[in-house]
Amino acid sequence: MVGLFHNNRPLVLILLPFIIAGFVILNLYFPHHLPEETSFGVWGNHTIKYEWITILLAPLIVLINANLLNTTFNRNQFLERNSYIVSLIYVVFMSFFHSFYYLDGFAIAQVFIVLAVQQIFKLQQNEDARKLSFNIAFLFGLAASCYPVFILSLPFLFWIIWVFRPFDFRESLLTITGFTLPMLYARVNYMVFEIELTTDSFSSSSDERFFLDMVVLATVVFTFFMLSLKKLLQKMQIGSIRLRKLYSILIMLIFLSLGLFALEYFVFHKVQALAMVFISLMFILPFAFGSKTPRPSAVFFFYMCLIFAVGKFFIPFIQ
8 A cells, every 4th residue: 555655646635535435434433533422612512412413524624734745745845756645645644534534623723724835835035925924924824723732833823934034024925914904803703793702612523542653653653763764864855945945844843833732732732633633744753654665664663653543443442
């Protein structure tokens, strides 16, 4: 399976919906992640009347994110040729999280961040970026309205834009405006519909019961990162200045995601925020598999991760 996705065969993406459906079906018959009151951030907490709607929409969002990330990866030529391993890694890693199986604000926030990353990758040093600055900030603001902890991303947002662009007052003003607008819309919604916000409204859905899942996943991710490091450093040495700036931005996003995860874990005792880091890591971890034929060590650890991802539905001590 890894070999199929690692090669330049776009048709292999047809397999993704079946892989996602397999995980969803397993969770339905052998529940590991359970339905609960859904938090949509400052838009309020809601119990969706028809559970099948959230069960369909959550995996669909994962599928969309996987394809968007893979398209961005190939379009920016991170590897010498197109590869579709990004989508496979993302789907398997996301299967460890509650938002893979049930829709919530955190899942929706991830879509906006993926779209924001696409806009960030369009930034150019010597081109007017007012429109892009507004779009990026607006998408970050939408994400923050669905997952309020992400409000802390605003300072990072300026640094991200300044990596490519010198300081420009109009662009900075548009950045603040774009980030603020979704919060204003949410505030009006809050006042009109008299939405009651609780502590859970400001965090994601998955609690610390899944700590073992996160330990296993973090171990695999760290191994992939170490396997990617040599190739990544080589790529940055011979790559363009633009490529180095892109990686600077990705590193910022990784630290931001890890910071939000630490905050959510120690304050709200939840672990799902870790999923946000995979948006950035999808432009790094594929190097673990090499450029041509998949590296055996990376393939081994990937299948170990896949076995645990499936096995967690059956192994009693993980439940």
